[in-house]
């Protein structure tokens with residue numbers, strides 16, 4: 001077991017992109033982004049990600065790019081900048097938008113009117129006739145009926161609810177008190193309005209959280225029957241997120257307990273009919289995510305696992321990351337920097353990466369490992385020896401966490417929580433920069 005714990009303790013990225021964001025460079029700015037946009041093929045499909053970096057108050061565990069406000073003025077000013085950002089985009093009306101995702105922060109802090117106005121601005125400039133999914137992240141404490149009616153009216157089809165944990169002693173410790181009834185009421189309102197595709201986010205590894213708490217939260221979650229569940233290990237990164245410094249580190253579950261919590265949650269959700277997807281997601285067996293996983297058509301992006309196959313993902317808002325055929329771009333992470341760019345009438349792109357052929361091959365290997373828990377190196381990157389990378393998998397193979405046969409890598413069920421380590425063996429940047437990541441499990 002001690003070898004396993006040593007592996008679980010390794011710091012590795014979550015691989016929502018490759019190259020990962022710490023390796024983006026300031027050489028990619030607004031002019032490069034504009035060039036990349038203008039080179040989008042005429043038949044390209046598009047997705048949008050809109051980031052809203054405001055919450056009414058901060059949860060202590062939060063790792064998102066957001067800030068607390070109870071005033072309307074900064075939110076309204078930010079909405080005006082989002083509308084300016086939309087106006088900066090070139091005419092791409094011939095290219096259908098297939099996915100639209102509002103993330104944060106708490107995007108619903110915009111309120112019904114601004115959500116409606118921003119959606120209308122997008123719909124006026126882009127072709128939404130083939131939209132497959134319109135998703136929004138919601139805080140169950142901030143759901144009310146006027147909001148739900150507005151979401152239904154703008155065509156939202158999927159809502160992701162941040163649930164994390166139902167035990168009240170943990171909710172108090174993490175600064176997010178939302179009893180089961182509050183979550184259940186929000187779910188009822190959403191379903192009654194026709195927003196029936198629901199995701200829940202759960203967490204383990206939180207302060208004062210026990211394995212029994214995790215199991216009970218999984219049971220309560222299954223009783224509300226969301227189609228998809230994401231189960232994240234709390235990432236303690238106090239050097240990066242100052243509010244996490246308020247946690248009593250002695251109250252955080254240890255590594256062995258984290259592993260047990262993840263195992264028990266997976267077992268409980270499995271018994272309730274959910275199938276595991278990739279590293280940390282679960283879905284009902286007939287859900288599109290599960291179907292895509294079985295067919296090895298799953299993808300991974302900044303929101304986690306997705307069925308989105310768009311050729312380009314355009315990010316709007318502070319810190320938003322976009323993906324184009326040429327590479328990744330990221331907007332100014334702070335609202336002030338984003339606002340300055342909008343005031344100057346230019347894209348807020350401050351960094352990015354142009355993908356090399358080597359990046360593309362490694363990205364494909366890492367995405368298959370993260371999505372399928374398996375990859376055939378000869379199919380994805382023919383002719384590349386990857387001898388060092390395969391050798392780096394030895395400690396995982398030795399512990400029974402994966403098998404390598406004829407250049408085919410298959411992560412075992414026991415290895416599922418460790419798949420980021422297998423992906424890291426193919427990350428050519430990992431040793432080159434001292435970026436600090438969370439632990440592997």
Ligand code: SF4
Nearest residue numbers: 055058059062064105
């Ligand atoms: S967890 Fe969600 S609601 Fe809480 S501070 Fe972070 S983004 Fe805001």
